[in-house]
Amino acid sequence: MDKRGQSAIEFLVTYGWAILIGGIAVVAISYLGAFRTEKFIPEICVIEPGIGCPGFNIHQDSVKLQLTNSKGENLVVSGIQVQGCNPNNEMRLLKSGETGEFVVDGCNNEVKERYKGEVKMSYTKETGLAHTAVGEVQGIVAEAVEIVEAPPGVVGGEEGGGEEVTGLTVASGKQRYFVRSNPNSPQFLEVTIDPLDVHVGDNQTMSVWIRDQEAPITQITAAVETDTGIRTYLLTLIDGTNQDGTWTGSWIVRDTHSREYTTNFTAKNSLGEISSTVLTWSDPCAPPTYGAWTLDDNCGISGVQGVENGSTTIAGYTMSVHAGGIFVWNHGQSIQVTTGAIALADGAQLRQSYIWMSDYDRDGVPTNTTMFVGDTAPGGDTTYFVRRYNITTYSSYDVNDTYAGYYQNLSCYIDADMDGYKTGSAANTQSGGDCPPGYVLAPTDAAINDCNDNNNAVC
Ligand SMILES: [Ca+2]
Ligand SMILES: [Ca+2]
Ligand SMILES: [Ca+2]
Ligand SMILES: [Ca+2]
Structure with a gap:
C-alpha cells in the first residue's frame, strides 16, 4: 500500500467518528425544519454554455426567465418549455449579446415551496441548424402575478392586451x-x-x-x-x-x-x-x-x-x-x-398567438381595421372582439356596428312605396348587400321622379 492510501485510512480511522456525528447533526437539524426556510434553497438557473440565465422568477402560475445569448451569433428562439408549465412557442430573435425575457404560463406551483424543473430552449443558429438546449431552474415559488387587464378599446401592453x-x-x-x-x-x-x-x-x-x-x-x-x-x-x-x-x-x-x-x-x-x-x-x-x-x-x-x-x-x-x-x-x-x-x-416579432378584431354586431364586418394579437381577446372583452377568422374583410370597416343588417354605404334613391320609381337624387345610405326598404339602388328611370311615392299603383 502506498503512503497516500495509508494516510487516507488513518484519516478515516481518526476522524471517521467526527464526520459521522457531524452528519447526524445535519440530518437532525434539517429534520427539525431548520433548513426549510427560503434562504437555504439555492437559486439555480442553468441552460447550456453560451446561454446565460442571469435572472428568473418562479410564480405559482408562471415562470419568467431572462436568457442571455453569448453564442457569438444571432439565434432564432422557437420555443421555451419549463417543466409543469405550458410551452411558450413564440418565435423571436435573440441577438448576439442580447438578454431577452421569456415567460411560460399555465404552471401549477405551490407557493413558498421549492420548485425544481427542467428547462428546454429550442433555437436555430445562423447555419439554419435547429438545436434544443436542456437546463434546469430551481427556486422558491412566489404568488401568482396579477395581470391587469386593459379596458376595451384602449388595449396595449403585455398579457391579455394587444x-x-x-x-x-x-x-x-x-x-x-x-x-x-x-x-x-x-x-x-x-x-x-x-x-x-x-x-x-x-x-x-x-x-x-x-x-x-x-x-x-x-x-x-x-x-x-x-x-x-x-x-x-x-x-x-x-x-x-x-x-x-x-x-x-x-x-x-x-x-x-x-x-x-x-x-x-x-x-x-x-x-x-x-x-x-x-x-x-x-x-x-x-x-x-x-x-x-x-x-x-x-x-x-x-x-x-x-x-x-x-x-x-x-x-x-x-x-x-x-x-x-x-x-x-x-x-x-x-x-x-x-x-x-x-x-x-x-x-x-414573429409570435404564435391569435389575431383579434372588434365586431360588435357580429356581421363579419369589423368596427375598424385595427388588428390585435393575443392568446385571449384584448382586455378579455368578447363582447366586441372576435378572432379574425370570423371576419369577412379586414380592409374595410362597418358603417353601423350596432346593426348587423347594415355594413356599407350605398348610393340609394328614396322609393317610399317600393314601386321602382324614385324620388329626388341618390344619397349615401347605410345598407346591407342592397339598399334598405324604402330605397332603391337602380330605379326604373333615374331621369324621372315618382308622381306619387305613397302609392305603388301610380306611375
Ligand atoms: Ca360589424
Ligand atoms: Ca353592421
Ligand atoms: Ca316609388
Ligand atoms: Ca308610386
Whole structure:
C-alpha cells in the first residue's frame, strides 16, 4: 500500500467518528425544519454554455426567465418549455449579446415551496441548424402575478392586451434585419440599411452579411426601387471572406424615397447561383382573413398581421417584418420557410398567438381595421372582439356596428312605396348587400321622379 492510501485510512480511522456525528447533526437539524426556510434553497438557473440565465422568477402560475445569448451569433428562439408549465412557442430573435425575457404560463406551483424543473430552449443558429438546449431552474415559488387587464378599446401592453396595427411605415435611422431562410447558396444572414429614412443629399449605407458553403461570392448588388425608377449599387467585401463576410456600399441619395421603396439585394457565386432578399416598404402583406397562406410576392409588415386558422409558407419571396411589426401565426399551426426568406428587423416579432378584431354586431364586418394579437381577446372583452377568422374583410370597416343588417354605404334613391320609381337624387345610405326598404339602388328611370311615392299603383 502506498503512503497516500495509508494516510487516507488513518484519516478515516481518526476522524471517521467526527464526520459521522457531524452528519447526524445535519440530518437532525434539517429534520427539525431548520433548513426549510427560503434562504437555504439555492437559486439555480442553468441552460447550456453560451446561454446565460442571469435572472428568473418562479410564480405559482408562471415562470419568467431572462436568457442571455453569448453564442457569438444571432439565434432564432422557437420555443421555451419549463417543466409543469405550458410551452411558450413564440418565435423571436435573440441577438448576439442580447438578454431577452421569456415567460411560460399555465404552471401549477405551490407557493413558498421549492420548485425544481427542467428547462428546454429550442433555437436555430445562423447555419439554419435547429438545436434544443436542456437546463434546469430551481427556486422558491412566489404568488401568482396579477395581470391587469386593459379596458376595451384602449388595449396595449403585455398579457391579455394587444398591439394596434398601423400602416406600412418606414422607421427612422439605422435598421438591421436578421434574415431567416433555408440554407441555400448564397445565404443572406443579415442586412443593414443606414439610415432607412433618407432625404436628397443624404449618405446612405447598405451592408449584408452573407455566407456560401459551396463557392466564393463574386457579386452583390442592391437595387433600390422607388416611384422614380430603379438604381442599382454594387457592394464590396469589407470584412471576412468571400464565403463568409460583410459587403457594403454607400451612396448619396439623389431622389427621396422615405415613404415607399423596395431594396432587392442579389448575390451571385462563382457557380452562377443567385439568391436574393427583398426588403419592401411598398406593399403590405395581405394574407386572407382566414386559412392557409403562401407568400405570393415580396411584402412588408409594420403592425399586427398574420395567418388565422392555417399554415404559413414562405416560398420564393421575402416577407419583411419591420421594427414594431408582429407577424402572428396560430397555436397548432406552422411556418415553413422553403425557398423564400423572412427578414426580421430589430424590434420586430414573429409570435404564435391569435389575431383579434372588434365586431360588435357580429356581421363579419369589423368596427375598424385595427388588428390585435393575443392568446385571449384584448382586455378579455368578447363582447366586441372576435378572432379574425370570423371576419369577412379586414380592409374595410362597418358603417353601423350596432346593426348587423347594415355594413356599407350605398348610393340609394328614396322609393317610399317600393314601386321602382324614385324620388329626388341618390344619397349615401347605410345598407346591407342592397339598399334598405324604402330605397332603391337602380330605379326604373333615374331621369324621372315618382308622381306619387305613397302609392305603388301610380306611375
Ligand atoms: Ca360589424
Ligand atoms: Ca353592421
Ligand atoms: Ca316609388
Ligand atoms: Ca308610386
